[in-house]
Amino acid sequence: MCPPLLSRGLRDDPSRRALVCESYVMQNSRPTGIRCPPPHFRKELPVVSSPTSVAAAESVGTPADVALNLYRSMRRMRALENALQKVLSTGEARFPSYPIRGLEATCASIGLAMQPSDYLSTTYRCLGDVVAKGVPLRGIAAEFLGRVTGTSKGKGGSMHLSAPELGLMATTGIVGAGAPIACGLGLAAQLEGNGQVAVTTFGDGATSIGAIAESLNLAAIWNLPLVFVCQNNQWAEHTSISDYTRNTELTSRAEAVGMRAVRVDGFAPLEIHAAVQAAVEEARAGQGPVFVESVTYRTKGHSFGSENRYVPAEERKAAEARDPVVAFRLSILQEGWHSEDTLSSIDADVDEEVRDAMEFARSSDPTPPEEMLRDVYGNQEDSRR
Numbered sequence: 337m338c339p340p341l342l343s344r345g346l347r348d349d350p351s352r353r354a355l356v357c358e359s360y361v362m363q364n365s366r367p368t369g370i371r372c373p374p375p376h377f378r379k380e381l382p383v384v385s386s387p388t389s390v391a392a393a394e395s396v397g398t399p400a401d402v403a404l405n406l407y408r409s410m411r412r413m414r415a416l417e418n419a420l421q422k423v424l425s426t427g428e429a430r431f432p433s434y435p436i437r438g439l440e441a442t443c444a445s446i447g448l449a450m451q452p453s454d455y456l457s458t459t460y461r462c463l464g465d466v467v468a469k470g471v472p473l474r475g476i477a478a479e480f481l482g483r484v485t486g487t488s489k490g491k492g493g494s495m496h497l498s499a500p501e502l503g504l505m506a507t508t509g510i511v512g513a514g515a516p517i518a519c520g521l522g523l524a525a526q527l528e529g530n531g532q533v534a535v536t537t538f539g540d541g542a543t544s545i546g547a548i549a550e551s552l553n554l555a556a557i558w559n560l561p562l563v564f565v566c567q568n569n570q571w572a573e574h575t576s577i578s579d580y581t582r583n584t585e586l587t588s589r590a591e592a593v594g595m596r597a598v599r600v601d602g603f604a605p606l607e608i609h610a611a612v613q614a615a616v617e618e619a620r621a622g623q624g625p626v627f628v629e630s631v632t633y634r635t636k637g638h639s640f641g642s643e644n645r646y647v648p649a650e651e652r653k654a655a656e657a658r659d660p661v662v663a664f665r666l667s668i669l670q671e672g673w674h675s676e677d678t679l680s681s682i683d684a685d686v687d688e689e690v691r692d693a694m695e696f697a698r699s700s701d702p703t704p705p706e707e708m709l710r711d712v713y714g715n716q717e718d719s720r721r
């Protein structure tokens with residue numbers, strides 16, 4: 337670990353910093369193998385441009401290919417969310433549900449930037465993240481509906497999905513709690529030295545939670561391979577961002593601890609993808625953690641069915657008009673990247689996949705009471721196995 341009181345001057349001078357750090361590591365060497373971090377220079381925030389910024393996409397691949405992958409992923413989460421909300425609105429089943437409408441581009445970008453073996457910790461508003469991470473829709477739908485075939489055998493429900501074999505390590509209803517878990521995952525990856533990266537997602541409101549502040553600092557000083565993705569929908573339950581913090585520049589939370597931070601337009605899929613991809617690559621290369629703030633807007637209530645009257649109508653309508661899934665489809669056509677036939681064929685495939693997932697969930701057995709005490713700490717039956 338670096339000397340805690342390393343001055344800004346030393347931090348900015350690589351040769352002096354290396355010397356100081358080296359002697360500090362030698363004096364304070366611990367078996368963890370944690371190395372002194374390379375410099376964390378504040379970089380200029382990228383200019384947010386149009387949703388179809390070719391320059392942004394080119395830095396990570398062919399814009400047309402990236403766009404198609406993003407679109408398919410966004411479309412999958414939108415279709416699954418619609419199907420699950422229909423279950424709620426018809427009264428077929430009851431479960432907590434936190435709409436991701438407006439977040440699709442952010443979630444899809446995270447999924448595209450990560451390797452299957454990379455770790456993810458997310459929140460109760462997780463649907464897009466888990467779809468993007470590659471968790472099969474069947475397992476997600478079954479978990480939401482409380483079926484034995486769900487990712488957590490129907491015992492976690494919509495706020496506690498996990499699929500460690502796919503890198504989905506934690507989904508939590510405790511605001512800010514995913515970040516310290518991600519620090520542990522990042523530390524594990526660093527010690528294993530196998531190039532894994534951890535990503536943690538959280539809302540704007542969570543940036544005012546102590547656990548996030550502590551995690552940012554720890555990740556920075558330990559130079560963890562960790563990407564913090566703040567999904568800024570500008571509301572924390574019923575409170576708007578400007579009502580719960582004087583400093584709405586959320587990237588400054590990370591910059592305050594010496595971490596590179598970027599702010600992107602949450603309605604601009606290629607822009608977000610370029611930023612998240614760069615952050616993940618940087619973390620993987622051992623250059624330390626990065627904070628990405630994606631600015632979107634919550635057009636629905638905090639949870640499914642909760643009222644939304646306190647949200648200014650003009651702000652909500654403006655955001656609805658920018659619906660990332662609809663707008664991105666149009667952009668792809670306008671750019672001439674793909675034809676209507678190609679996109680319609682993706683739409684049809686996705687709708688069929690979601691129909692199959694819902695049918696699978698509905699036809700699976702509800703999780704029986706005797707299953708409830710399995711897989712729980714202290715369960716004697718399990719410990720004997």
Ligand SMILES: Cc1ncc(C[n+]2csc(CCOP(=O)(O)OP(=O)(O)O)c2C)c(N)n1
Nearest residue numbers: 461509510511539540541542569571572573
């Ligand atoms: C530690 C903690 N405090 C309070 C809550 C209650 N709570 C649930 S969601 C939420 C709002 C969080 O807002 P934000 O981080 O912006 O995420 P969003 O719901 O907008 O995605 C709060 C305060 C909680 N679940 N956990």
Ligand SMILES: [Mg+2]
Nearest residue numbers: 539540571572
């Ligand atoms: Mg929020």
